[in-house]
Amino acid sequence: MHEWGFFPPFGFFFFLLFLGFFITNIIMWRRRRWGCSYGPDQRGGRAILERRLASGEIDVDEYKRLKAVFEED
Structure with a gap:
């Protein structure tokens, strides 16, 4: 038997690394289920x-003009 027992010196490090990945996956999975996003809006230009x-940044005329641009493509 080694002087370290059943836990080699790097065993604890890899255990912590695995535990960190596991917790990170759980957090990311739960955020996806709640509808949080991780980057730029992927829903497209029309959305x-x-x-x-809806937020009032543009008026109806501007909306119709820009919507026509999306319909051309």
Whole structure:
């Protein structure tokens, strides 16, 4: 038997690393289920345009003009 017992010196480090990955996966999984995003809005331009109209950033005329641009593509 080694002088370290059943835990080699790096065994504890890898155990902590595995535990960190496990906890991170749980947190990311729960955030995805709650609808949190991790980056830029992936819903597309039309959804962003509708959000801007709803928040009052643009008026209805600007919305219709920009919506026509999306319909051309």
